[in-house]
Amino acid sequence: MYKVFVNDTPIIITQSSKIESIFPVFAFNDITFDEILRRLNEKLIKGIILYSIDLEKDWKTFKQNLRVISAAGGLVLNDKKEALFIYRNKVWDLPKGWVEKDESLENAAIREVEEECGIFNLTITKKLITTYHIYHQNGYILKETYWYLMHSNYNAPLIPQLEEGITEVSFKKTDEIEDILKNTYANIKIVYATYKAQ
Known part of the structure; x- marks a missing residue:
């Protein structure tokens, strides 16, 4: 499916x-x-x-009806099993971005999380899921986003990538995530549900 x-x-x-x-x-x-x-x-x-x-x-x-672009991102957990979220355009999201030419999906995912959140010491635990969404920008585009479960023990202050419209970056506890999921995208709910089901 x-x-x-x-x-x-x-x-x-x-x-x-x-x-x-x-x-x-x-x-x-x-x-x-x-x-x-x-x-x-x-x-x-x-x-x-x-x-x-x-x-x-x-x-x-x-x-074939669409221009397909690839993106990669991560659901990052810290040592307390809190999950890293970003706040952009008044919506909670997970860090992700386009895959550059000749870049592996895993490297793109780590790079994008580092850039958007100012976090380091990232390791990929496993691949989670691929999500898809269509938007219009000089024609219809299908964005395929490859998601990875990641871990980091980084405990210095996180720095949101303001030039990307990100105004907050923080690790959230499970009870906080319930509220976040009320103000996020359907694909992000799928990524989080996939993680929780494992």
Whole structure:
């Protein structure tokens, strides 16, 4: 299954015939990409499910409508198992950014977390999940973000990357994260839920 967000509205592409959802279901080949985006952008539906017979083939077809960019980021835990969050544009988020040319996903994830948070001593524990979202900037772009679970014992003051619009960086306890998840993006909720499920 692939779950792609347009803002926080999901496009779910699945091979599962056991689909139970409040969203309308279409056969993948029965609706156009432009029609999907029109319905989502006009808020005619709160999400859509595309039923696929060949998931990987249809996923490649879906991506042909978009310019794909890769990003990488991290869910960073400290020694107290607190999670590192950033505050940008009045929304809580996790640090991430574009992968540079010839850069590995792991190196990009560490670099972006370091740059956005002013943190060091990062180690990757494991890969968590890949999330997808579509936005419009001189055409439609699909951002594929590769997320890693990380650890750091860094205990000096954290420095938000102000030029990226980040105004706060801090480690949050589990009870604080419950409130944060009320003011974050759907993909960030998925990343955190993936971590908690392991």
